[in-house]
Amino acid sequence: MTLLHQAGPxxxxxxxxxxxxxxxxxxxxxxxxxxxxxxxxxxxASFSTGAQPWARSASVSPAKPDATLLPPGxxxxxxxxxxxxxxxxxxxxxxxxxxxWWRNGGTVNAxxxxxxxxDELARDILAQAIDGAEEEKPTEEDVVAMGFWHxxxxxxxxxxxxxxxxxGWDAVxxxxxxxxxxxxxxxxxxxxxxxxxxxxxMHGPPGTGKTTALRTLARAWREWCSVECVLDxxxxxxDPGYLIEVALGPQRQHHxxxxxxxxxxxxxxxxxxxxxxxxxxxxxxxxxxxxxxLNLTDGLLGQGRKVLVAVTTNEDLERLHPAxxxxxxxxxxxEVGPLTEAESTTWLASAAPTPPGGATLAExxxxxxxxxxxxxxxxxxxxxxxxx
Numbered sequence: 001m002t003l004l005h006q007a008g009p010x011x012x013x014x015x016x017x018x019x020x021x022x023x024x025x026x027x028x029x030x031x032x033x034x035x036x037x038x039x040x041x042x043x044x045a046s047f048s049t050g051a052q053p054w055a056r057s058a059s060v061s062p063a064k065p066d067a068t069l070l071p072p073g074x075x076x077x078x079x080x081x082x083x084x085x086x087x088x089x090x091x092x093x094x095x096x097x098x099x100x101w102w103r104n105g106g107t108v109n110a111x112x113x114x115x116x117x118x119d120e121l122a123r124d125i126l127a128q129a130i131d132g133a134e135e136e137k138p139t140e141e142d143v144v145a146m147g148f149w150h151x152x153x154x155x156x157x158x159x160x161x162x163x164x165x166x167x168g169w170d171a172v173x174x175x176x177x178x179x180x181x182x183x184x185x186x187x188x189x190x191x192x193x194x195x196x197x198x199x200x201x202m203h204g205p206p207g208t209g210k211t212t213a214l215r216t217l218a219r220a221w222r223e224w225c226s227v228e229c230v231l232d233x234x235x236x237x238x239d240p241g242y243l244i245e246v247a248l249g250p251q252r253q254h255h256x257x258x259x260x261x262x263x264x265x266x267x268x269x270x271x272x273x274x275x276x277x278x279x280x281x282x283x284x285x286x287x288x289x290x291x292x293x294l295n296l297t298d299g300l301l302g303q304g305r306k307v308l309v310a311v312t313t314n315e316d317l318e319r320l321h322p323a324x325x326x327x328x329x330x331x332x333x334x335e336v337g338p339l340t341e342a343e344s345t346t347w348l349a350s351a352a353p354t355p356p357g358g359a360t361l362a363e364x365x366x367x368x369x370x371x372x373x374x375x376x377x378x379x380x381x382x383x384x385x386x387x388x
Contacts, residue, residue, distance in 0.1 A: 034082060035078075035080035036082055039087045039098065040087070042078060042089055043115070047115040051117070052095065054122040055113060055116075056119075057111065057112065057114075058112050058126055059111050060109070060110040060111075061110070062107045062108055062134070063108045063109060063133050064133055064134070064135045067108075067110065069112050069129050069133055070090055070129055071092070071097070071125050071128035074092055075091055076088055076090045077089050084103045087100040095114055095115065095116040096116075097113070097114045097129060099129065108135070114129065141219075142165055142167060142168070142219075143164070143165060144164060144215070145162070145163050146162055146227045146229055147159045147161055147226065148228075148231060149228060149232075149246050150230075150231045151235050151239060151242050156241070157241075157242050157245040157246060166216060166218055167212070167216055167219075168216065168219065169184065169188045172209075172212060172216055174346075175212070175347070176209065176213070176361075177343055178340075180213075180334060180336050183334045184216075187200075187217060188217065192266055195266070195331065196331065197329055197330050197331035197332075199308075199310075199331060200308060200309070200310040200311070200330070200331050200334075201311050201313075201333045201334070202214070202311070203335055204335050204336035205314060205338070206360075206362070207361060207362030207363065208337060209336065210336050213336065214270060217310075225265065225266040225267065225308070226268070227267075228269050229270040230270065234274075237290070240292075243292060243296070246269065247267070247269060248305055264306055265306065267307050267308070268307075268308045268310055269308070269310070270310050271311045271312070273313065274311050274312070296309060308331065338358045338359055338361075338363075341356065344359045348364060348367060348368060355367070
């Protein structure tokens with residue numbers, strides 16, 4: 001497209017000149033242009049001349065694949081389809097519309113531009129064109145966003161945001177023994193004004209589903225609490241700068257649900273397999289690490305901040321440090337153990353013989369699925385296998 005300058009009056013007198021007269025439009029096409037480029041240029045013709053001096057635009061993403069992007073009564077005067085992009089030009093009394101849409105992966109994106117004789121008409125035609133054109137975004141009930149932290153050499157604290165699968169509590173509650181179900185029934189319904197205690201402690205042998213329960217909890221709390229998973233908890237509590245960044249740094253504002261108050265959102269720090277940190281001898285083994293954890297959950301460090309800490313461990317309750325499990329510090333203390341023999345029988349539903357005395361969740365899955373390709377039958381349900 002080339003814009004040519006037109007000189008003013010030769011006699012030097014002042015004159016009121018229409019801007020369009022100063023910049024007449026000339027379209028230059030070569031073999032690199034296509035029909036879509038012509039439509040793009042024609043869409044500006046009435047705006048350039050001043051016949052339709054008002055323009056409004058809108059983007060629609062994702063757009064419905066069958067959306068016409070046209071108001072009722074529109075007359076289509078040009079249409080170009082090439083590869084994954086479609087462009088059309090339409091008009092009506094006092095207005096012109098250009099619509100284009102294209103695919104980006106499985107998503108359809110669209111742009112609409114309307115020029116019109118006045119602003120009210122441009123606004124009205126644009127609203128009619130995009131009305132109902134946007135695809136309803138699916139509610140990803142089984143997905144929750146989490147932050148994953150680690151301390152990188154030379155870079156300091158690094159956070160990566162990931163979306164992970166998180167089943168609903170009703171879908172997994174049969175995986176847990178009765179006492180665990182009772183505890184989590186209350187936690188899943190917990191609201192921020194009911195938080196009493198800052199430490200959530202889950203302990204029990206490997207393969208009992210502690211991590212699965214925490215992912216489910218993240219889903220249940222996602223409207224008021226973000227989850228930050230720390231991949232190197234031993235470094236978190238040994239490096240004050242790292243701890244400040246992860247636990248006490250700027251926190252997202254809460255805009256979930258119907259709450260537009262903009263209040264600070266709760267943050268749940270998830271620390272897995274922290275046996276060395278919270279067992280009885282942790283004070284001697286880890287120096288100040290345990291003290292900082294306790295200070296974060298029930299001390300000056302955590303005052304004024306909405307921080308919860310969830311810790312998982314394979315240790316027996318009797319081996320945990322008494323300061324960790326003292327009353328008032330824990331929001332909940334849940335021992336996640338194997339299912340009883342009767343619960344295991346119900347879970348298996350005759351898919352396999354029930355182990356005497358019950359079984360862990362990992363063992364039940366192994367029994368139901370049969371020995372894996374790389375496992376001998378006698379080791380398929382070994383007690384030391386891991387199930388997160």
